[in-house]
Amino acid sequence: MVLSLVEHDSGAVDDNSLEALTLARSVADDAGEALEAIAFGPEAEGVADDVGAHGVEVLNVVDHSDLDDYTPEAYARAVIQCAEETGTEAVVAPGTDRGSEILAHVAAKLDETMAAEVTDVEVGDTYELTRQRWGGTLIEHAELDADTNLLTVAPNEISTSGTGDGPADVSAFTPDLEDSDLRVRLTEVEESDVEGVPLAEARVVVSGGRGTDGDFSEIEDLADHLPNTAVGSSRAAVNEGWRPHDDQIGQTGNKIAPEIYIACGISGAVQHMVGCKGAENILAVNTDPEAAIIQKADWAVTGDLHEVLPAVSDELERRGHS
Incomplete structure (x- = not known):
């Protein structure tokens, strides 16, 4: 058996x-x-x-x-x-x-x-x-x-x-x-006060790294325009104190498997790719055309995320996604 x-x-x-x-x-x-x-x-x-x-x-x-x-x-x-x-x-x-x-x-x-x-x-x-x-x-x-x-x-x-x-x-x-x-047992469960879709369940994940310079507002805005979407981050963003560890994607963070993963300002280190390798599709936004994430992505946009993401959000809003 x-x-x-x-x-x-x-x-x-x-x-x-x-x-x-x-x-x-x-x-x-x-x-x-x-x-x-x-x-x-x-x-x-x-x-x-x-x-x-x-x-x-x-x-x-x-x-x-x-x-x-x-x-x-x-x-x-x-x-x-x-x-x-x-x-x-x-x-x-x-x-x-x-x-x-x-x-x-x-x-x-x-x-x-x-x-x-x-x-x-x-x-x-x-x-x-x-x-x-x-x-x-x-x-x-x-x-x-x-x-x-x-x-x-x-x-x-x-x-x-x-x-x-x-x-x-x-x-x-x-x-x-x-x-x-x-000897060891669960005594209390503390619910997270973070609202939204859990990373492991999201169909779309929009994530930011060191390239955000700590400003995740455009990433959060884009996520708000898309259904069933969660916000994630790289370990670098967590280490800088910009995001909580619960948002981290990678070998020492969350393992995700969304339909599309939008990685913004993330270099694509091996440890990070371990966390997102379950994604069906990867869209990378990065100023460096030689970044590892660009080489591993299904689609890539070479540009500043602070310019690219607002343009995408504006277009989604124009099409009625708000």
């Missing part, structure tokens, strides 16, 4: 978990095994339809009063016990902060190897993996041979698809926890 860890928001499965389910289903099909899922939280039963549509036969809903809120070591203990009870040969998790943390704890407790950032698996006597290294700047082909194969899936790299006929059967699973499993 193959077990996939599912993250959700009030019963709605997140996109990274759907990617993990898609790869897990492929692994299960190749191995001739059934696919099950495990989910936490009081609203976990609500994902039965979504996971069933992606080939999950049984949804194991963790039923424990101490696990309504995130507790990484206890979540890992539950995953291990569920995997042992169901005879799991592989556990697949989304490559999110939580998915990676939980599976790292699973690996440590089982004394097994965890393979992160996986994009493809060929199942044979061992698992032949394709995975990303150094934020996707390097592709590695590796072999994984373990009693329980542990994989996290690289975000925004797998096209999701549904093949199931109906909702998954729901089975309550109650883990046997130790006090030490509860």
Whole structure:
């Protein structure tokens, strides 16, 4: 059996978990095994339809009063016990902060190897993996041979698809926890006071770097003229104190996958490109025609962003986009 860890928001499965389910289903099909899922939280039963549509036969809903809120070591203990009870040969998790943390704890407790950032698996006597290294700047082909194969899936790299006929059967699973499993736990969630579309969900992202000289007004104005658009920034802009870290796109910031990424006054360092490589299209605006971002963009405008962006916003407004 193959077990996939599912993250959700009030019963709605997140996109990274759907990617993990898609790869897990492929692994299960190749191995001739059934696919099950495990989910936490009081609203976990609500994902039965979504996971069933992606080939999950049984949804194991963790039923424990101490696990309504995130507790990484206890979540890992539950995953291990569920995997042992169901005879799991592989556990697949989304490559999110939580998915990676939980599976790292699973690996440590089982004394097994965890393979992160996986994009493809060929199942044979061992698992032949394709995975990303150094934020996707390097592709590695590796072999994984373990009693329980542990994989996290690289975000925004797998096209999701549904093949199931109906909702998954729901089975309550109650883990046997130790006090030490509860040492670290989520105690409070502080909502961001920043309004607008989250970077990870935006169809369009307009981003600025050192070339803005700290003035993001034209970038914010352009974003206001476009639907489902978020404002991002380079690490340089964050380091200068011009934007909060939540806006940063790159290896140490957000990974985005919009339909179009508009990069303004950004040089295009490797670390930044790691964060935006999931974009379907890149439009670069830069005064330097030799900038790395220009070479990597689908379209480029050589010019001052403080002149180009207002002209674009004016044209959008003329066409009724306001």
